[in-house]
Amino acid sequence: MLLSLEDATVRFGERAVLDAVGLDVAEHEIVCVLGPSGSGKSTLLRAVAGLQPLTAGRVLLDGRDQAGVPAHRRGVGLMFQDHQLFPQRDVGGNVAFGLRMHGAAKGEQAERVRELLDLVGLPGAGRRAVGSLSGGEQQRVALARALAPRPRLLMLDEPLGQLDRSLRERLVVELRELFGRLGTTVLAVTHDQGEAFALADRVVVMRDGRIAQSGTPLEVWKHPADEFVARFLGFDNVVEGSVAGQFAVTPWGKLPVPEGAPQGSRTLLVRPAGVRLVPADEGLRCTVTARAFKGTHVAVHLQPPDAPRLEAACALREAPAVGDTVGVEFDAAEIAVLG
Amino acid sequence: MALPVAFFGVFFAWPVAAIVARGLKVEGVWRFGRIVDVLGQSDIRHVLWFTTWQAFASTALTLAIALPGAYVFARYDFPGKHVLRAVVTVPFVLPTVVVGTAFLALVGRGGLLDELWGVRLDTTVWAILLAHVFFNYAVVVRTVGGLWAQLDPRQEEAARMLGASPLRAWRRVTLPALAPAVAAAALMVFLFTFTSFGVVQILGGPTFSTLEVEIYRQTSEIFDLSTAAVLTIVQFVAVGAILAVHAWTVRWRETALRLVDASVTSHRPRGARQWALLAGVLATVLVLLVLPLAVLVQRSLGAPDFGYYRALTSEDGGTFLVPPIEAIGNSLEYALAATGIAVLIGGLAAAALARRDAGRLVRGFDALLMLPLGVSAVTVGFGFLIALDKPPLDLRSSWILVPLAQALVGVPFVVRTMLPVLRAVDGRLREAAAVLGASPWRVWREVDLPLVRRAALVAAGFAFAVSLGEFGATVFIARPDNPTLPVAVARLLGRPGDLNYGQAMALSTILMVVCAVALLVLERLRTDRTGEF
Numbered sequence: 001m002l003l004s005l006e007d008a009t010v011r012f013g014e015r016a017v018l019d020a021v022g023l024d025v026a027e028h029e030i031v032c033v034l035g036p037s038g039s040g041k042s043t044l045l046r047a048v049a050g051l052q053p054l055t056a057g058r059v060l061l062d063g064r065d066q067a068g069v070p071a072h073r074r075g076v077g078l079m080f081q082d083h084q085l086f087p088q089r090d091v092g093g094n095v096a097f098g099l100r101m102h103g104a105a106k107g108e109q110a111e112r113v114r115e116l117l118d119l120v121g122l123p124g125a126g127r128r129a130v131g132s133l134s135g136g137e138q139q140r141v142a143l144a145r146a147l148a149p150r151p152r153l154l155m156l157d158e159p160l161g162q163l164d165r166s167l168r169e170r171l172v173v174e175l176r177e178l179f180g181r182l183g184t185t186v187l188a189v190t191h192d193q194g195e196a197f198a199l200a201d202r203v204v205v206m207r208d209g210r211i212a213q214s215g216t217p218l219e220v221w222k223h224p225a226d227e228f229v230a231r232f233l234g235f236d237n238v239v240e241g242s243v244a245g246q247f248a249v250t251p252w253g254k255l256p257v258p259e260g261a262p263q264g265s266r267t268l269l270v271r272p273a274g275v276r277l278v279p280a281d282e283g284l285r286c287t288v289t290a291r292a293f294k295g296t297h298v299a300v301h302l303q304p305p306d307a308p309r310l311e312a313a314c315a316l317r318e319a320p321a322v323g324d325t326v327g328v329e330f331d332a333a334e335i336a337v338l339g
Numbered sequence: 340m341a342l343p344v345a346f347f348g349v350f351f352a353w354p355v356a357a358i359v360a361r362g363l364k365v366e367g368v369w370r371f372g373r374i375v376d377v378l379g380q381s382d383i384r385h386v387l388w389f390t391t392w393q394a395f396a397s398t399a400l401t402l403a404i405a406l407p408g409a410y411v412f413a414r415y416d417f418p419g420k421h422v423l424r425a426v427v428t429v430p431f432v433l434p435t436v437v438v439g440t441a442f443l444a445l446v447g448r449g450g451l452l453d454e455l456w457g458v459r460l461d462t463t464v465w466a467i468l469l470a471h472v473f474f475n476y477a478v479v480v481r482t483v484g485g486l487w488a489q490l491d492p493r494q495e496e497a498a499r500m501l502g503a504s505p506l507r508a509w510r511r512v513t514l515p516a517l518a519p520a521v522a523a524a525a526l527m528v529f530l531f532t533f534t535s536f537g538v539v540q541i542l543g544g545p546t547f548s549t550l551e552v553e554i555y556r557q558t559s560e561i562f563d564l565s566t567a568a569v570l571t572i573v574q575f576v577a578v579g580a581i582l583a584v585h586a587w588t589v590r591w592r593e594t595a596l597r598l599v600d601a602s603v604t605s606h607r608p609r610g611a612r613q614w615a616l617l618a619g620v621l622a623t624v625l626v627l628l629v630l631p632l633a634v635l636v637q638r639s640l641g642a643p644d645f646g647y648y649r650a651l652t653s654e655d656g657g658t659f660l661v662p663p664i665e666a667i668g669n670s671l672e673y674a675l676a677a678t679g680i681a682v683l684i685g686g687l688a689a690a691a692l693a694r695r696d697a698g699r700l701v702r703g704f705d706a707l708l709m710l711p712l713g714v715s716a717v718t719v720g721f722g723f724l725i726a727l728d729k730p731p732l733d734l735r736s737s738w739i740l741v742p743l744a745q746a747l748v749g750v751p752f753v754v755r756t757m758l759p760v761l762r763a764v765d766g767r768l769r770e771a772a773a774v775l776g777a778s779p780w781r782v783w784r785e786v787d788l789p790l791v792r793r794a795a796l797v798a799a800g801f802a803f804a805v806s807l808g809e810f811g812a813t814v815f816i817a818r819p820d821n822p823t824l825p826v827a828v829a830r831l832l833g834r835p836g837d838l839n840y841g842q843a844m845a846l847s848t849i850l851m852v853v854c855a856v857a858l859l860v861l862e863r864l865r866t867d868r869t870g871e872f
Binding site for chain 2: 049050051070071072073074075076077078080082084086087088097098101102145146149
C-alpha cells in the first residue's frame with residue numbers, strides 16, 4: 001500500500017475530529033473522501049501531509065511510519081482549497097518552488113515548468129502575475145505547482161470548490177484523464193458527490209470523523225450503507241419498514257424488494273426513478289405539492305395521506321401539475337434495503 | 340521567544356525590581372509605609388497634581404485642535420496631501436529635546452514672540468501645552484483619521500435614507516464607529532504627556548515639574564534615590580493602568596466595522612464652508628507645527644557665517660570634554676546598534692506573537708512589550724543605573740549600555756509595526772511551502788521574509804528615529820565624554836550665554852533634519868497609508 005492510515009485519531013480538546021480512521025490507498029488509485037463540512041475530511045489530508053499531528057494511530061507511506069517526519073520531508077503534494085499561490089512570485093516562480101526546494105538545477109526547473117504549464121493548458125503563462133489569473137487558471141497553476149516535484153501521493157482539498165458549475169464539470173473530466181495518463185496516486189476530499197463520483201476509483205464517505213462507507217462509486221451509489229449516506233447522496237425517499245420475503249411493509253404501503261434482501265426491521269431507500277406515476281385510482285394515492293425541473297427530468301414532490309413525502313423522477317412531458325392527484329407504484333429494481 | 344523574554348527579564352524586569360527594592364526596602368526590611376511618606380510631602384503632591392492636570396489639559400487641547408485635522412485628512416483631497424501627511428508626522432519622531440528647544444526659540448526669552456510683541460510664554464504652562472499639542476497632533480490625525488478614511492460613507496447615507504438628518508446620521512453612525520479610535524488616541528496622548536520629560540525639562544523651568552522630571556531631579560540633583568524609586572513605582576502603576584485601559588479600547592475597536600479603501604471616501608472640498616475648514620486646518624498646521632521648526636532653524640543661523648555650527652566643532656566650549664560635533668557620531672553609532680538590537684528582539688517577539696497557536700502566556704507578553712513605551716524612559720535609565728552597575732552584570736563602563744536602553748524603548752515600535760503584517764500572512768501559505776519541501780527555515784525565508792521585508796525596514800527606521808532622539812534614559816547613562824545629540828543639546832541649554840544657546844539650536848536643527856529625513860524615507864516605504872503608529 002502506498003498510504004495506510006491505522007486508527008488515525010485527531011482530537012481538538014474533547015472533540016474527535018478524526019476518530020480511529022483506517023484507510024488504504026494503493027499506487028495509481030484515485031480515492032475521493034466525501035462528506036459534509038465538519039466531517040473531518042480536511043483534517044485527514046492535513047494529518048497525512050504532516051501539518052496536523054495525530055493524537056493516536058499511525059500514518060504509513062510505503063509502509064514506513066511517518067510519525068516525527070515533518071511535512072517537508074514526506075514527499076506528498078497538497079493542493080489547497082483556495083490554492084494558496086505565493087502572491088509575490090509569478091506563475092513560473094510558483095510552479096518552480098517545489099523544484100527549487102528539492103535542489104533541482106536551473107535548466108531542469110525551466111524545462112519542467114514549461115512541461116507542466118503545457119500539461120495544465122496554460123502554455124507560456126510563466127511570467128504572468130498570479131493576481132491576474134482567473135479562478136480556473138489559478139486552479140491549474142496550483143495543480144501544476146503540486147505536481148512539479150513529482151510527489152508520490154497527490155492530495156487535493158476541494159480541488160474545484162470555488163469554481164462555477166460548468167467549469168467544474170469540465171475540469172473534473174480533465175483531471176481524471178490527466179491523473180490516468182500520469183499514473184498519479186490521488187487522495188482528494190470534496191463535499192460534492194458529483195465531483196467525487198466523476199473523479200474517483202473509490203469513494204470514501206465520512207461522517208463525524210469516522211468512515212461511514214467505502215467502495216467504488218457504483219457500489220456506493222447502488223447500496224448506500226445507511227440512511228446518512230443515502231441522504232448525503234441526495235436521496236430523500238428513505239423510510240423504515242419491515243421486510244419479509246419479497247415485500248416490505250412501510251408507511252407507503254407494501255413495497256416490492258429485490259431478491260435476497262436482508263429480512264426484518266430495516267431502512268429502505270426508494271430511488272426517485274423507482275417511483276412510477278399511474279392514474280389516480282391505481283396504487284398509492286398522492287397529491288402533487290411541487291415540481292422542480294432537473295434538466296433531463298422533473299422531480300415531482302408527492303404527499304401521500306398520513307405518510308412521509310415522496311419524490312418521483314418523471315419525464316418532462318408526463319409531469320403532472322401541482323395540485324393534481326396521482327397514483328404511485330414502486331419498482332423493486334430501484335429499491336434498496338439498507339444495512 | 341526565549342531571547343526576547345530573557346532580554347526583557349534582564350533589561351526591564353530586573354531594573355524595575357531593583358527600583359522597587361531601592362524604594363521600599365530600608366536596611367533589608369520592606370517598608371511599604373515609604374509610599375505614604377513620600378506622597379505625603381506637599382511638593383510631591385504638587386508634582387502629582389501638575390502631572391495629572393497638564394496631561395488632561397494637553398489631551399483635551401490636542402483633541403480639539405487635531406480632530407478637525409483628522410477629518411480633513413480623511414475626507415478631503417487636495418494637492419500636496421501626501422507631503423503634508425508626512426510633515427504632520429515629523430514632530431512625533433522628533434526628539435523631545437528638539438521640540439523643547441524649538442518652542443523655546445518661539446515663545447521663550449528672546450524668542451520670536453518676545454521680539455515681535457514682547458510676549459513670553461516659557462514661564463507659563465502654555466508653552467508646555469502647546470509643545471504637547473505639537474508633539475501629539477500626528478497621533479490623533481493618524482489614529483482617528485486613518486479609521487475615518489476607511490469608514491464607508493454609505494453607512495451614513497443609509498441612515499439618511501432612513502430619515503436621519505445629516506448631524507443625526509453622523510452622531511448615530513459615524514461617531515460610535517469612531518469613538519474607540521478617539522479613545523485610543525486620547526489615551527496615547529495622555530500617556531505621552533503624563534510621562535513627558537524632555538519638553539517639561541526644557542520649558543518647565545523651576546516652576547513646573549512632571550513626575551518624570553521629578554524622578555530625574557531627585558536622582559541626579561538631590562541624590563535621593565529612594566524617593567525617586569517610590570515616584571517611579573507610582574508612575575509605573577499609573578502607566579500600567581493607562582495601558583490596561585488602552586488595551587481594552589483596542590479590543591473594543593476590533594468590533595466589526597464596514598471598512599472600505601480609503602481612496603474612495605475622499606473628495607475635493609465643496610463649497611465655502613469646506614474650503615474654510617481646509618484652510619483653517621492648513622493654517623493650524625503652519626502655525627503650530629511648521630513655525631516652531633522654522634524659527635529653530637532661523638535661530639541656529641543667528642550668528643554670521645554659520646557661527647554656531649562652526650562653534651560645534653571647537654573644543655574650547657568648555658561644556659564637554661569633546662567638541663559637540665562628536666555627539667553626532669556618537670548618536671549615529673548608538674542608534675545603529677540600538678536599531679540592530681531592537682529589530683532582532685522585536686522581530687523575534689513579533690514572530691512568536693504572530694503564531695496562530697500562541698498561547699495566552701505569549702499573548703500576555705504582547706501587553707508587557709508595550710510597557711517600556713509607557714513606563715517612561717527615565718524609569719528605564721534609572722533602572723539601568725541601579726541594577727546593572729554591579730556583578731553579575733556590570734555594564735556601567737560598557738558602551739553597549741546606551742544602545743540597550745534605547746533598544747528597549749524601540750522594541751515596542753518594532754513589534755507594533757511587524758505584528759500586523761506577520762499576522763496577515765496566511766498560515767496556509769507557509770503550509771503550502773512546507774508541503775512543497777521547504778524546511779521551516781526556508782519557509783521563513785521564502786514566504787515570510789518577502790512579505791514582511793518592507794515592514795521590517797519601516798520598523799528599523801522607527802527604531803532608529805526613536806533611538807536617535809531618545810533622551811530620558813540616555814541622559815542617565817550616557818558618559819560625559821560620549822554624549823548623544825539630545826544630551827548635548829540639553830547640556831548646552833543648561834549653560835548661560837548666546838553661544839551655548841545658538842549651538843543648542845544648531846545641534847537641534849541637525850537632529851531634526853536627520854529624524855525628518857529618516858521619517859520621509861519611511862513614509863515612502865510604508866505600504867498602508869492609513870496606518871497608525
